[in-house]
Amino acid sequence: MEKTLSILDKVNTPEDLKQLGISEMNILAEEIRKIILTKVNTTGGHLGPNLGIVEATIALHYVFNSPVDKIVFDVSHQCYPHKILTGRKEGFTDADKYQKYTGYTAPEESLHDLFKVGHTSTSVSLALGLAKGRDLRGDKENVIALIGDGSLSGGEAFEGLDNAAVSGSNIIIIVNDNEMSIAENHGGLYSNLKLLRETNGLAECNFFKALGFEYHYVDDGHDIEKLINVFQSVKDTNHPVLIHMHTIKGKGLEVAESDKEHYHWIVPGTLDRAEDFVAENYEDYGTITADYIEKKYQEDPSVIAISPATPAVSGFSNAFRDKAGIHYTDVGIAEEHAVAFSSGIAKNGGKPILGIMSSFIQRAYDQLSQDLALNNNPATILVFWGAISGADATHLTMFDIPLISNIPNMVYLAPTNKEEYLRMLDWSVGQNEHSVAIRVPCGEVYSVGVEDNTDYSILNKFKVVEQGSEVAIIGLGNFFRLGEDVKRVLAEKTGLDATLINPRFITGIDEELLETLKLNHKIVITLEDGVLDGGFGEKIARFYGNSDIKVLNFGAKKEFPDRVPLDELYQRYHLTPELITEDIKACL
């Protein structure tokens, strides 16, 4: 990195920015891009969204008076320029401080950040709340929501827009239209955005005007002067205003402009590689899933893969999507629709397989319950990345077990290896009785090399993998192998030969097996890769509540850990074989 950033060196707060002229702000924009590129290429992170919003962020902070005026960033993966301009540029210029700030807005870092946010489509509702709070207090500050075109497909965004349009006081919504979601956009709304872009905002048929907004169009969202003019024209408005701003995702980096999806978020070192994204011949649970589906729809043309705008999560690569035709649908950021749509497909003879990240299935509880499980329609929901993790608090993936497993009728399965996963997937796709979710294993693929032939239509049948006595270890899904380790360490430390059980089912307990354990066991321990509260282990504790069996439940504490290293969490939650063995010994 260059030592001198001629303008940025002088800019530490929005106040400093207000002293600059347009040409200096243009230089500032390039300097911001430069430090974002260097940092993100070192640490990984969101690239395209941030490169595309540099000028607009400068113009926003030039015109408005943050933190009195309040800016809410939707999903907030485009907040790097904002962080740089609000006292946190060291997080981008000083390699030692690259990890100091989160990749999302975080009120604990700065008064300029209003909400901790990492799920999409929430900004308009949150901002409208700020505006209402302001009105109740009788204040006058501006409230601004900045939302991407991709996020508009989420129902919560529509609910917010519908309400904001009639709120009758100051709220400024900026739609950052970069013609992309993470992947390409899907939905009828996008034809209207295209029409508006093509007519310089003048088309009569206008989605935003139909909702009642005063509408402004900015054709070049990288022209700071134009942006300043439009922002100044709406500043201190006394009614709802919507600015539709056209930007280029990945602006300023040729590869990111031309391959917007793959440069949305990059891993460290991406920009140093000559050849990017050449398909490597590796296997993960995504490629296993895609390979299965690709083969399956050739046998059974009623099979269809579905993604709510996050195809990469499920292994639905560009190659997969290109080949799949009618056997693949991206519904946009619309998890509620994705679940209901899957239910409808299953009802009418199709075989839907919806792939979704654990953190985002949270957006569709009622649809899982009412649209799907209550109707017992045989859709398959693949929940990816369900595990305790060191992620940002906005992207935790450890709440899906309480969420899904307490819904009646749902069958939630926890495979422990590749063969079980494929068998469960194939069983689910082949059956017509149950709404099924599968917690796809996390991390490295573990193969036992022997095909699984279990009939999963016999529900809630746990598998005794190794019969022992005194202590029974029930290791669910990802944590089955932790169970193997516990068994080994326990044997080393105490000489006990524990029973090892793979429950496979999360949504029901094998009462018969649990009864027989009473005969020659004193302690049953449960291991689950998720939060304990409302989870799997508590059901085992309830079952044994009236017996002499002791139960120890291992899993995560109910909390929102924020980028806490996984090792540290495992220590905190006693999730190492040694700590678990100590706890068992204390109970013996």
Next chain:
Amino acid sequence: MEKTLSILDKVNTPEDLKQLGISEMNILAEEIRKIILTKVNTTGGHLGPNLGIVEATIALHYVFNSPVDKIVFDVSHQCYPHKILTGRKEGFTDADKYQKYTGYTAPEESLHDLFKVGHTSTSVSLALGLAKGRDLRGDKENVIALIGDGSLSGGEAFEGLDNAAVSGSNIIIIVNDNEMSIAENHGGLYSNLKLLRETNGLAECNFFKALGFEYHYVDDGHDIEKLINVFQSVKDTNHPVLIHMHTIKGKGLEVAESDKEHYHWIVPGTLDRAEDFVAENYEDYGTITADYIEKKYQEDPSVIAISPATPAVSGFSNAFRDKAGIHYTDVGIAEEHAVAFSSGIAKNGGKPILGIMSSFIQRAYDQLSQDLALNNNPATILVFWGAISGADATHLTMFDIPLISNIPNMVYLAPTNKEEYLRMLDWSVGQNEHSVAIRVPCGEVYSVGVEDNTDYSILNKFKVVEQGSEVAIIGLGNFFRLGEDVKRVLAEKTGLDATLINPRFITGIDEELLETLKLNHKIVITLEDGVLDGGFGEKIARFYGNSDIKVLNFGAKKEFPDRVPLDELYQRYHLTPELITEDIKACL
């Protein structure tokens, strides 16, 4: 009721209907209205929505070929004419069979019903799934979604429309615009519907066209001939079509047409009373809530009540709403927005109190978690009707404890009487540390006559109401009084003097107290008015897992009971003092 229904007597299936002329169908419409009025006035039920959809249902079944063609009724509280025309008219003409069919579509009753549905805004997504299933199978039937204007404000409906518009094959969406939700509509969309009505569908600025739909307007949704013509014109379409149809909610019954909200759903005998809806001087937890808020916002102008289109649930009567001004907002059917909006208000100095029915809080899990609790914003969520009930399976209210209580940071409170409720409510509104939900007690108001002065900022402090030994009874919320009864019966049957505990907090356990119980208790029982799985009692069972204390958890089984009488459920779940006492004795 008249003995003869000249046309309806001949009509048992849609096939019979197809033999009729327009004038006969008009008579049929009046006959259908008549039997709906008689039945609903006897049993209670949805009145306005059904009176408004009679002609459209006749025209639909005349033109389309159900069940091959598939009609999805949004929320399905307007499906009575459909049931009458599809083999189930006895449920309306024979008083002995009034309870035979549910008030919602129910696939177990008839092939003409596609989904069990009772939550709004789902029909387009479900129908689009049916259409996709059809396309995957290579079939050609028509798929129709019938959705009210009120339901359009729900995000899931928008997600569905956005996707349906670009689906590229047959789907027919009928927007039944009766200018009402349950109460009046709220949202910018409704100004566009008004514009479209006023221009006979010709205005250029058209929400539905903006999404890309082929759009048709029907000015009189009670003109069967017009309806037949437009339905015939779109039948077998090869692309998405939207029909915007203007109807009158409550059509044909003067009082229902003029007071649409109060005749949306009526209790038995409503039509026999001369003076309706004169405010009676009775108290329930709704009036207590409204009275508290009305007083509170006069002291503190930052207080605001919020409802997602169900104001009556929370006691927000017309009188309350008329007076409240800026201190009340109806956000339309938009539970996700309602929660995020509340979070924003709380963030900016307001004091939001969101009233919502247990069954519908399910629609906002991710917003409770991400938009609210992760941010620790001090909003107050009042969850009404949370209890085991004999309701339709689509409106169960027993899942809110697992839903809310396993979210980190949330404080979920369970008052057992009026005084506790008011104290908790006032504490929640006054504090700035926590996102709080309160499970408002159900049923008759129980007052102890002594003000509660507890400081609820000391979290998770259970209250020992009566100190005993051997057995401790933890009676949560509504079921505290069941706990009192159990204590009494247990004393009668065994002579044991049990400890009685009111936990008050659902989201955390009083570890110190639970530890001390170990000293002189053998059994701890938990009573909760909700599903056991993922609930409160399991946390107690987990806590005592490594001890000698026996734990018995009482609550509902994980299932979707469908209109099962409450007494029967209490027997099934062992929720009577006698059955619980038996279970305790068996464990002693």
